[in-house]
Amino acid sequence: MEIYQKIRDLSLKYETETAQLLSKMIQIPSFSGKEKNMANFLKTQMEESGFDQVWLDDLGSVIGKIGNGNRVIAFDAHIDTVYPGNLENWNFPPHAGKIEDCKIWGRGASDQLGGMASMITAAKIIKELDLNQEFTIYFVGSVMEEDCDGIAWEHLIEEDNIRPELVVSTEPTSLKIHRGQRGRMEISIEATGISCHGSAPERGNNAIYKIARIALEIEKLNNELTVDPFLGKGTITPTILRSSSPSQCAVADYAYLQVDRRLTHGEDKELAVHQLHECCRKAGVTEAKVKI
The missing domain is CATH 3.30.70.360 (Alpha-Beta Plaits)
Structure with a gap:
């Protein structure tokens, strides 16, 4: 159980940093097909967080890699969002990234930029605790999910030859672990x-x-x-x-x-x-x- 406590301690240590990262991400509009600025921002963040390798693929997804183990795992968050719609329905500007009452408000905060921010922190913790000796782990910020669901991962598999044993999607699930999807x-x-x-x-x-x-x-x-x-x-x-x-x-x-x-x-x-x-x-x- 000691390792779980260490993970928890580091998660709490990086809580504010992760929230601030998400706030910055929300301030970068990233609609489907227009994710270039977001992808470049995340590439820099991943490089500064100590990923072994970071790149953008030909479709525009940002991929970070840590480890060179035989077992291959991937974490995914799509980095595009839908448009904000009627601004009168918003309590805060959709791209303000406002932090208030221990909540982060803005377009994509839950679906799915929050997942991407947490993935970067998770990679940092994995590196810090040296947990990736038997694994190769890909952290993918995929594009165009809202308009062309699946196209980014089709490209990752067929063109980039990334073929993980399993993929963890960071789609929001009320902080519960779910298996499978419709x-x-x-x-x-x-x-x-x-x-x-x-x-x-x-x-x-x-x-x-x-x-x-x-x-x-x-x-x-x-x-x-x-x-x-x-x-x-x-x-x-x-x-x-x-x-x-x-x-x-x-x-x-x-x-x-x-x-x-x-x-x-x-x-x-x-x-x-x-x-x-x-x-x-x-x-x-x-x-x-x-x-x-």
């Missing part, structure tokens, strides 16, 4: 209609109504999806809705719905696609196109 699909649904002048909509066939009816069936589907005692419930939700029309005074002849689908144990791609076709059927829009 699968994910990005699915689109397209509906077409017939445009006409907005003063006589009955002469056309509005694609927005079609996609709206499908969205309401998806809402019902979400309440009926499988629950797994280990991985939790499968989920589905619309995330983006677009339409097109010849003008602002014409009935829409096209509508598009983007859907985020999380698969739990017992669900697969074929089932998810079939369920969406059923949503289209129940909505009376059998001609809608479902695409993965």
